[in-house]
Amino acid sequence: MATSGTASTFRPSVSASSRLTHLRSSPPFKVPNFTPLPSSRSHSFSVSCTIAKDPTFLMAEAEKTKAAGSDPTLWKRPDSFGRFGKFGGKYVPETLMHALSELETAFYSLATDDDFQRELAGILKDYVGRESPLYFAERLTEHYRRENGEGPLIYLKREDLNHTGAHKINNAVAQALLAKRLGKRRIIAETGAGQHGVATATVCARFGLQCIIYMGAQDMERQALNVFRMRLLGAEVRGVHSGTATLKDATSEAIRDWVTNVETTHYILGSVAGPHPYPMMVRDFHAVIGKETRRQAMEKWGGKPDVLVACVGGGSNAMGLFHEFVDDTEVRMIGVEAAGFGLDSGKHAATLTKGDVGVLHGAMSYLLQDDDGQIIEPHSISAGLDYPGVGPEHSFLKDMGRAEYYSVTDEEALEAFKRVSRLEGIIPALETSHALAHLEKLCPTLPDGARVVLNFSGRGDKDVQTAIKYLEV
Amino acid sequence: MPSTKIQLRWQPLPRVPERNHRMINSVVFGVPIKCHHRVSDVLSRTNGPSFGSVTSVSIRTKARPFLLGDANGRFGRFGGKFVPETLMSRLRDLEEELDFVLSDHEFQAELTTALRDYVGREMPLYLAERLTEHYRNKSRTTGDGPEIYLKREDLGHSGSHKMNNALAQAMIARRFGCSRVVVATGAGQHGVATAAACAKLSLECTVFMGTTDIEKQSSNVLSMKLLGAQVSSLEGTFQDASSEAIRNWVENLETTYYLSGTVVGPHPSPVMVREFQSVIGKETRKQAKRLWGGKPDVLVACVGSGSNALGLFHEFVGDEDVRLVGVEAAGLGLDSGKHSATLAVGDVGVYHGSMSYLLQDDQGQILRPHSIGVELEYPGVGPEISFLKETGRVEFYTATDKEAIQACMLLSRLEGIIPALEASHALAFLDKLVPTLRDGAKVVVNCSGRGDKDLDTLIQRGMPSSLC
Numbered sequence: 001m002a003t004s005g006t007a008s009t010f011r012p013s014v015s016a017s018s019r020l021t022h023l024r025s026s027p028p029f030k031v032p033n034f035t036p037l038p039s040s041r042s043h044s045f046s047v048s049c050t051i052a053k054d055p056t057f058l059m060a061e062a063e064k065t066k067a068a069g070s071d072p073t074l075w076k077r078p079d080s081f082g083r084f085g086k087f088g089g090k091y092v093p094e095t096l097m098h099a100l101s102e103l104e105t106a107f108y109s110l111a112t113d114d115d116f117q118r119e120l121a122g123i124l125k126d127y128v129g130r131e132s133p134l135y136f137a138e139r140l141t142e143h144y145r146r147e148n149g150e151g152p153l154i155y156l157k158r159e160d161l162n163h164t165g166a167h168k169i170n171n172a173v174a175q176a177l178l179a180k181r182l183g184k185r186r187i188i189a190e191t192g193a194g195q196h197g198v199a200t201a202t203v204c205a206r207f208g209l210q211c212i213i214y215m216g217a218q219d220m221e222r223q224a225l226n227v228f229r230m231r232l233l234g235a236e237v238r239g240v241h242s243g244t245a246t247l248k249d250a251t252s253e254a255i256r257d258w259v260t261n262v263e264t265t266h267y268i269l270g271s272v273a274g275p276h277p278y279p280m281m282v283r284d285f286h287a288v289i290g291k292e293t294r295r296q297a298m299e300k301w302g303g304k305p306d307v308l309v310a311c312v313g314g315g316s317n318a319m320g321l322f323h324e325f326v327d328d329t330e331v332r333m334i335g336v337e338a339a340g341f342g343l344d345s346g347k348h349a350a351t352l353t354k355g356d357v358g359v360l361h362g363a364m365s366y367l368l369q370d371d372d373g374q375i376i377e378p379h380s381i382s383a384g385l386d387y388p389g390v391g392p393e394h395s396f397l398k399d400m401g402r403a404e405y406y407s408v409t410d411e412e413a414l415e416a417f418k419r420v421s422r423l424e425g426i427i428p429a430l431e432t433s434h435a436l437a438h439l440e441k442l443c444p445t446l447p448d449g450a451r452v453v454l455n456f457s458g459r460g461d462k463d464v465q466t467a468i469k470y471l472e473v
Numbered sequence: 474m475p476s477t478k479i480q481l482r483w484q485p486l487p488r489v490p491e492r493n494h495r496m497i498n499s500v501v502f503g504v505p506i507k508c509h510h511r512v513s514d515v516l517s518r519t520n521g522p523s524f525g526s527v528t529s530v531s532i533r534t535k536a537r538p539f540l541l542g543d544a545n546g547r548f549g550r551f552g553g554k555f556v557p558e559t560l561m562s563r564l565r566d567l568e569e570e571l572d573f574v575l576s577d578h579e580f581q582a583e584l585t586t587a588l589r590d591y592v593g594r595e596m597p598l599y600l601a602e603r604l605t606e607h608y609r610n611k612s613r614t615t616g617d618g619p620e621i622y623l624k625r626e627d628l629g630h631s632g633s634h635k636m637n638n639a640l641a642q643a644m645i646a647r648r649f650g651c652s653r654v655v656v657a658t659g660a661g662q663h664g665v666a667t668a669a670a671c672a673k674l675s676l677e678c679t680v681f682m683g684t685t686d687i688e689k690q691s692s693n694v695l696s697m698k699l700l701g702a703q704v705s706s707l708e709g710t711f712q713d714a715s716s717e718a719i720r721n722w723v724e725n726l727e728t729t730y731y732l733s734g735t736v737v738g739p740h741p742s743p744v745m746v747r748e749f750q751s752v753i754g755k756e757t758r759k760q761a762k763r764l765w766g767g768k769p770d771v772l773v774a775c776v777g778s779g780s781n782a783l784g785l786f787h788e789f790v791g792d793e794d795v796r797l798v799g800v801e802a803a804g805l806g807l808d809s810g811k812h813s814a815t816l817a818v819g820d821v822g823v824y825h826g827s828m829s830y831l832l833q834d835d836q837g838q839i840l841r842p843h844s845i846g847v848e849l850e851y852p853g854v855g856p857e858i859s860f861l862k863e864t865g866r867v868e869f870y871t872a873t874d875k876e877a878i879q880a881c882m883l884l885s886r887l888e889g890i891i892p893a894l895e896a897s898h899a900l901a902f903l904d905k906l907v908p909t910l911r912d913g914a915k916v917v918v919n920c921s922g923r924g925d926k927d928l929d930t931l932i933q934r935g936m937p938s939s940l941c
Contacts, residue, residue, distance in 0.1 A: 125597060126597040126598070126599040126600070126625075127597070127599060129593065129596070129597055129625065129628040132593070133589060133590040133591070133593055134590070135590040135591055136590065138673075139673065139675065158590075158593065161593035161628060161629075161630060162628075163625075163628060163890070201889070202889035203889060204889070205885065205886055205887065205888060205889035206603070206888055206889040208603060225928055225929075225932075228928060228931075228932055229891070229928060232882065232885045232886070232891060232928075232931070233885050233886065233889055233891070234885070234886040417699075418699065421672065421699045421700050421701070422672055422699075422700065422701040423672065424672060424673055425668065425669030425670060425671070425672030425673040425700055426630065426669065427696060427699055427700065461632075461692070461696065461925060464692055464695045464696055464699060465692065465695065467699070468695050468698075468699075471699075
C-alpha cells in the first residue's frame, strides 16, 4: 500500500489485515497502515487503514444484529465495545486507549451528575441561545403544495440561530465542560475550512481554556477570515506545512500533540466519527436537538414528525435529530449526502451511497475508497460535507434499513440555497442546502398533511461569497 | 430637508375626520390615490395587552412626563412631523394603523409567533462571568464588584436587533396592501433584516445604500441580493440613502411602504420603531425578576439614532431607580471633527422630518459623521432620545473608535462572543462605569449585534500586530 511522505507514523498492533466488503471473508491480506485519528472533516487521505478484527468474530456480531431483528428498541447503540452492529469500535494505537477509556468513564458518570447537567443546560440556554425554534415554513410549504391543494407541511429546526450560527456548538460546549471536569486545561482540535476551529475557539474563550487549533498552511491562506476569527477569540492557530498542508496533515499533527500531552489535553472532535466513545458522546451532546423537536412537535400539533431530513457529512447534526426518534418506527429518517459533481463523476462525498466498509479514523464505517483501500479524495461545494467517511452509527442505521440515504449535487444545493433565501428570508448554510434540495424529490411523494422536520443545521453567511460566484443574483 | 438652528414654532394640525378603514382617498399632486386598507371595524377594537403595556399615541393624560410623545409626536420640544403636505395623510394613516395593531390580538399573536419561531426570541440575559471577573480583578482590592449581564440581541435572526422592527413593519406594510417596501441602510443590518422579512412575507424590497457603505459592507450587500432585494446605490452614506429612499417613497406612494429602521423621522416613526423594539426591555424585566428577583441597576446601550437603546430603556423609563446610560461614537475624538457624538456636541434643528439634536455647522449645514461602527454614523438622533437627555433621565457618554475596538477584542477573548463594533461602544464604557458602582450592582449591556460583519474592518484597521 502506498503511503504519503510524512503521514501517520502509527504502527498497528495487529499484523494482518483484511478488507471487508459487506460480509465477504478471506480476502487477500495486506500490510496494514493506520490512518490519522479522528477528524471532523477531511478532504483527502492518502493512507487508509483497512484493519479489522477476526472476520469470523465480526460475522458473528452481524448475525447477532440480524437476530435482534427490526425492533430498534433491542439494538445496542452502541454495545460495550463501542460497536453499532459491526460498525464503530476503537481502532487506535495503544497509547491512546487509556485516554479513550478515561473519557468514556467520565462521560458515563457525568450523564448522571446533576450539577454537570444543570451547568450544561444553563450554558445551552443563556450562552448558545437554546431552545432553537421549530419554525413552520409557510412559503416553502406553499411552494411544495400540489395543484389539488395537497402537500406536506415543512418545519425547520432552527439550529442556525445558535451562537456561532450552527449546531456544532452544542457538542463543543459540552466537551469543553467535560474537559474542565477532567481537569484538562488544554484543548486541541484540527480544522479544514475553519468552522470547527471557530466553534472550539469560542468555547475555550468562554471557559478560559488554552486552545490550539491545527490547520494546514494552504487552508490558512484560503480561510484567512476564519483564522483571524480564531485568533480574535484567543486561540493559537498552528500552521502545518508538512505533506499537502491541508486537513489530513493538520489531523496527524493534532494526534501527535494529543499522544504527547494526553494527561493535560483533551481532543475536541467535531462529529460522530472517530473511535469510541466519540460517536456516542457527540451524538448524545447533539441529542438535545431531537429532544426539543419531540416536545415542540407535541406542542404544535399534538403528535410526532412524520419525516426527519438532515444533511450528512460526518453525521453529527443528523444523529442529533434522529437519535430521539430511532425507536419510533413510524417516523421516517432521511439523510442527504453530497453528490458533488454527480455520483458518476468520481468527485463527490456520497459515502453511504457509493462507499465500501473499512476503517477510517479509528472506527469501522462506510468510506470512499478505491480497490486498493486508498481513500478517494471527496469533493463537495460545502466544506462541512466534504468528508470521505461517515459516522459508524449512520452506517448501522443504513444497513438496518432504519434510515434512508440519498444525495444531492452541488448545483441542486446551490438552487436550494437561493430558493430558501428568497422564499423564507433565511440564508441556509451550503451543508443545510443539501437537505433542503432533497425536498424537491421528497415532497411530491408525501401524503397530504405529512409533517416534515428538516434540520436547519447552519446559517449561510459564511457561504455568501462562494455562492455568489455560481449564482446569478 | 434643510436643518435650521432656529427653533420652529409648532404648527397645529388640521382636524382629521374619523376613518372607517375601508377606502382612503388622498389627493397628491391633484391625482386621487386609493390606498386599500384591510377592512377592520373600528368599533370592535379590543384593548388587549398581549404585547405588554399598550402605550399608543392616543393616551394623552399620563402624569409622568417621561413616558411618551403627545398626540402629535412631540417629546417636549422635540419630534413632530416636518414633512411636505403630500405625506401628511399617509402619516396619519400610519398612526391610526399603529394604534390599532398595538392592541389587536390577531396582529400581536402573529407577531409574537414570528418573533419566537422566526427571529428566535426571547434573547437570553447572559451573565458574562469572565468579563465580570476581569473587572473584579482589575479595579478592586476587595469585594465582588458589579455583575455584568449581556442582553443577547446578537443571537437574533439576521444578527442584530433590527429584525424586531423590520418584521413588525413589514406586517403593517402587507396590511396596507402595499406590494413594495423601500428602506435606507448604513452598515446594511437594517437592509438585510428588511430583505429577510420581505422575503418571508412576499413583499418586494428595494434597499438604498451609499457607495461608501457598500464598499465597506460587501457581504451584507450580497446577502440582501440573495434574499431577493434590489440594492440601489448612490453617492454618499446613510444620510444620503435616507433622503433618496424617502424621495422614492413619495414618488410611489400607492404601492410603496417606507420602512424606517430607527427611531428618527416624522411622527409616528419614532414611536412605532420604539414600540416594536421595546420587546427587548420587556423581556429584560421578566428575566431580571427570574434571575435575581429584582430590576437591573444600570442599563447601557450604544446610541446611533437610538433604536436599540430605546428598545432596552423604554420599559424602565418610569423606574427612577434604574440608571440609563447611552454611549455615542466619539470616532477619532470629539475634537477631531470626525465623530458621531450628536448629543455631546450637536445643536437642535430639524432633519429628516423631526426636530432633534443634530451635527450641524454654523450655517445649519449637516456635518458628515464618522465612526468605526457604521450603524452609529448618523448626524442626527431620535427625538425621544433628545428629550430623555434634556430631562436628564438618561446619561450620555462617548467612546472612541480605539476604545470600541479594544472592547470588541476583550469580549471575544473573555466570553467567546464577537460583538458588533456598534455594541462595542457600549461595552467600552464599562471601563469607566464599573469602578464607580457598588458591589453586586447589576449592569445590563445591550449586545445589539454580532461582529461577523466587522471582521474585515478589524483586519484592515486598528488590530494590534500580536493578533495577526
